[in-house]
Amino acid sequence: MEVSRIRALRGPNLWSRQTSIEAIVSCEPQEREMMPGNEFEKQLRRIFPAVGPLEGSRPGQPASMAHALEKITLSLQNQAGCPITFSRTTATEEEGVYQVVVQYTEEAVGRLALAWAEKLCLAVKSQTAFDLNQALTELRDLDEDVRLGPSTGSIVDAAVLKGIPYRRLTEGSMVQFGWGSKQRRIQAAETDTTSAIAESIAQDKDLTKSLLLAAGVPVPIGRPAKNLEDAWQIALSIGLPIVVKPQDGNQGKGVTVNIVERELFNQAYETAARYGEVLVEKFLPGSDYRLLVVGNKLVAAARREPPLVVGDGIHTVKELVDKVNADPRRGDGHSTSLTKIKFDVIAIARLKLQDMEPSSVPEKGRRVILRNNANLSTGGTATDVTDDVHAEVAARVVVAAQMVGVDVCGVDVVCESVLKPLEEQNGGIVEVNAAPGLRMHISPSFGKGRNVGKAIIDYMYPNGDNGRIPVIAVTGTNGKTTTVRLTAHLLKANQLRVGMTNTDGVYVNGRQIDDGDCSGPRSARNVLMHPDVDAAVFETARGGLLREGLAFDRCQVAIVTNIGSGDHLGLNYITTVEDLSVLKRVVVLNVASDGMAVLNATDPQVAMMARMCPGDVTFFALDAHHPVLATHRAQGKRVVYTENSNIVAQQGKKYFRIPLSDVPLTRQGQIGFQTENVMAAVAAAWAVNVPWETIALGLSTFISDIQGVPGRFNVFDYKGATLIADYGHNPDAIQALVQAVDNMPAQKRVVVISGAGDRRDQDIRDQTQILGTAFDEVILYQDACQRGRSDGEVIQLLRDGLHGAVRTQYVQDIQGEFNAIDTALARLSAGDLCLILIDQIEAALAYIQGKVNESQLTSAK
């Protein structure tokens, strides 16, 4: 068995909606059919009993080693704690070659699981040892390392539930929610509206206290000390007991509480001084509470206790700690609701203060404190008290957050009970923490867990907003780019800042931000990241879909222009038109439930996709009476068609008509394929509620020139002859062009064509076969990229297609695109028509434009 070409499908893809690892696996003949109960499976189960049942692609079929690899990869991830379910193995056309797809939650973990699965297969096969524990430990550690921490994770989970898309910006805890202009960011429990100034204020306890005091919030009085002696004077003036802590500290480092005498005070000062300036404060009696404020609301509260053990009169302190730590809920990291009590020098020092040693046996019921602070990370516990908080306490806490200016914060309160106002019990607010940990509220050690992630998401996205902008995905064989550009133009006419990707580049709000073929998911993701995008239109080509999946989890509108007889068949295991259709329908499968698929009713492959769409469907067709469209219309659903030189959009009894004469792109409806593109774009704009007047205005102002849609039916006048430049490169495109050109009056018809080497022989021959019926003269040239074919091979195929052509009288071979153009132009007279099927779009168009300008200059003279 050999594993080659591993891909991470990072969005909805050919196989499923899940993010998945896809591998091409080739198996030796003896590995292809492994009957149930075979030696391999027996050995595998001995090593890895948890692996699921091995089955072939269909029930009853024998499994291959590739199937085993799939199941092992899945089970390894499951055993490591990743919640995944989807996996699949499919045999390809090639004998013994399989595509293995396994879902992942973390790409790195998925890849590692596949690597371990391969090792396990080989170990089983070669009867060598395999350390399953090591594999699982590595996977578990990696997962813990790369997946989001519990605080961030809880917020992301809440976002996902609300349908808000998210994307991690760093390997850490920075996450972006929403798309384009609706994007928001968080970093752990900090939002993008958390002010940097407020955070700095929260860091400065003294400043915080003075601001809280100004707001009438009870705080422990005190101030920073210049030196030890000054500190002691402050202590005396405040009155004992006091607290000594560093001015800028976190996680309770260097804090000593309840100091009543000088000796301990000196020690405490020294400890705190290690972390910076020392603060001396009044000691507030009672427990530590942490109250979580989100926006202007109190959303959770917990009472926190330092790590402690309770004596039983039998066991030593050390034994008691071990007993507590044996609790399976106590883990080592941040992910569990409890953490093991650290029994270190600090704990021993704390014991000493209670006149105890690790070997002491505390009497029954005695509480032995092992640390001063109550942080969960050092073994403390948290008890949810959200429902106990007195309204007055909540009010003070909210004011404290507001005064410091942090929108999401943890307010530390010390008081005897949160059931009573702070003022009645000498309680106070000791600290306001930006970016608070949420773990103690999500999974407190005792009491009810609170969905604080949801509170944060609801605060960031109020009123049911889900952070999405309209996303329109366009796919199909021909007409994608024009449809994308026109749809974007209609949205722009509706005052939206539009992000657009297509085969020419990435455009945001009119500015080109990237060039080249940008019809893949990377470019689409970039658009969704751009802060100035209110709506996005994506050309979604097959390449990116196969390579990485979609750039979005779902779209508002999916347009499929046509499949026809396909293009690029034979690549990447997409051999038939049906395969291609299965691939392209992925965009339809991932339409939002309140979204719309815009489908070509006349293309059977496309029309069939309708039943796969989770949302509604709009059919379009030139022919108002096409059965698919007519049926849909009869059901009161949306359709777009042409009738009496109008484009008609209809739903039930509601009509909207746009005369084709007001749509320059269609040349009075002469160019059928452009009319189809217009109908698709109209349906899409309709689906995202662009008003009809705006759609009509947009259509009237859209011109398919070099600036508008370069390489898509660009028409020029050359010495009285009509030149049409187009990028069409497959039989369907050529057929559409021929139909369009047929409607245009001309004396002699000339066509310039090359063949792209990456098409099937038949597809190349078909192109000239079509042209031979419509053109008098054919100029053939060899394009820049022969994609592995030998010199002259493509030209020969093109010539083959012309064999027995009914109309073509003259055929000539030329080397080079520009030479071919020159040759054709030289053969034109006024009144003739020449279709130039260009290859290097930008260069060829510039060349043609140059020729045209030159001819105009000459004629002007």
Next chain:
Amino acid sequence: MSSKDIKFIRMTHLKGPNIWTYRPVLEAWIDIGDLEDFPSNTLPGFNERLQAMLPGLIEHRCSVGQRGGFLQRLTEGTWPGHIMEHVALELQNRAGMQTGFGKAREAGPRGIYKVVIRTRNETVSRAALQAARDLVMAAIEDHPYPVNQVIADLTQMVDRLCIGPSTACIVDAATDRNIPSIRLNDGNLVQLGYGANQRRIWTAETDQTSAIAEGVSKDKDLTKSLLANCGVPVPEGRNVASPEEAWEAAQEIGLPVCVKPVDGNHARGVSLELRTQAEVEAAYHLAEAEGSDVLVERHILGDEHRLLVVGGKVVAANKGEVASIVGDGIHTVEQLIEIQINSDPRRGEEEDFPLDTIRLKDHTTAVLELKRQGLSGQSIPEKDRHVVVMRTGNMAIDVTDLVHPDVAELAALAARIVGLDIAGVDLVAQDISKPMKAQGAAIVEVNAGPGLLMHLKPATGEARPVGQAIAAHLFAENSEPRIPVVGLIGQENTTGTSHLIAWLLHLQGLQTGLSSAKGLFLGQRCLHAQSGMEWESAQRLLINRSVEAAVFETTARHLLSEGLPYDRCQVGVITSMPKAAGLEDLYIHSDEQMPNVVRTQMDVVLSQGMAVLNAEDDEVANLAQYCDGEVTYFASSADHPRIVQHRSENGRVVFWRKNHLVLAQGAHEIEALNRQLPAIDKVFKNKHLKCMEVLAASAAAWALGIQTDLIRAGIKSFGQSPGAH
């Protein structure tokens, strides 16, 4: 002769508007003893000695009103209090704390003066006054006095204690727009506006500067990838972990490259335009020494620029200077740097200088730059050889007007992508007046909290009003930075009136703060029950972000010893003229002095504000002349001549007519209250309120736009809620 001395009796910091001026001052009481008999013109050589020590005194116009005015007064003969005032102001200005206002007045007893100087920092002014006293004594007694040392010490003190120049330019711009400011800490954290309408700044960060965005801006890698995603041109590059990997990356990216620390903030550890393995490796070590990961990037040809983006727009742009020297075949590089570069008067060590002095021992990048040209500090470049000493560093040349719209658009986009409302965008371009892409320009960094000084004091070109831009970003043209503030003073009735006004504002739905003789109140809550009129305590109301309206009762004593806790108010109420009795310790001996003390309450009324004055007290009514806004008079009878007169001039008046409280303006009258109603009468019978209090409070409430039925309801319900008083 021994009593020819100047002694301080007391120094008082008046923190708010006071009898001298609107702004904080330091008021010193001095006893000049027998010097009372020796005005300046009678002390031989004194004036000359004084002028020699402080030549700048010639600029002081003094009461004469022209340059040399103060010197003229010296020649004519003036007394030490007045001289100390000018000396102290001169010292403050020389130390960098710009202040113009000063006054010196006889306090009453012979030889006792009150000397007042405007202060921006109490500690500095105390030191300046002390130094002024010592300097004047030295001039009198003809002792040497270390005036330069004293100024240097004061300068350091100003640098340490006053807000920095970047923050100051924003605060000054706010002040120009009549936006009040309160400094919240010893550093540069300043509140602009009051209460609920406040905004905060901390140098060039605002309360809307996102902490996450700040974090993003510090992570150059993340910033770069976010910018690149959105099509903003950036230099390609990658992080490296060793000098070897740095060189590997350099070759992969293409030379020349630059090497810098990933998390650096300034130009520290940054090396540019490196072409050889040795250079790259040396630069790696330099960057690594800054303690973070090291980044190797394509070196973008051109000059460094800093564009300041505020609220989505580029408001200033500077270009970095390239410090260079020309060899003369005689001097070493180090010497040439001193002669040709550091001699520039714009160069200095402190933050205030637009350009840094260049010292090779401090600027390792300069050493590297020289090394690349085959030179060291000790080399002697041949005659006319041009040597670049340093490229990074000073963004000294203003180019704001040259920035191409494409460049500005991309810089603003970069700030938006990072998420910063105020950002310093660093970009490298050969020509800032051309689009970025065509010239291969790139944005190299986006900085949170950018320094503003380079735009305020460019070494070349125009200074840019960046403070105004930031103030405008914080407070749009039609936004209100203030909250309604009511100030009250008087011999009696002020406490009840202030509580009633606060109660009415509360009923209006505003979170209202009240500082009165009874304590400090927030809405219905008493924060502390002793007097709330102390300056520190009262000012808390304005710092409080939840306070939507504030009422301040004050007394002549507080006014004299602390100043008012607010700069201006919407409504200033004077119920009656306070008495001088009991203020003797403040050198107030007669009631005649009181109007001059109390007028401050009128001085601070905003031009769109309202004075509420007792028409029956002539001295009070006469203070109307000092009010910038309108005046409402109140009296217990409609027939009081002043009421009649004011009403005839279409002014607002409030009075009792029989049992009715009437608010009137011209012919228009509203009967707000009827005492015959038992519920109303009860309020007066129970002594919850007095007639005068109701008059004053109703007038103030009217000025605040509170409806009559709410006034009625408020008076009816006053005192029935435990927190109300």
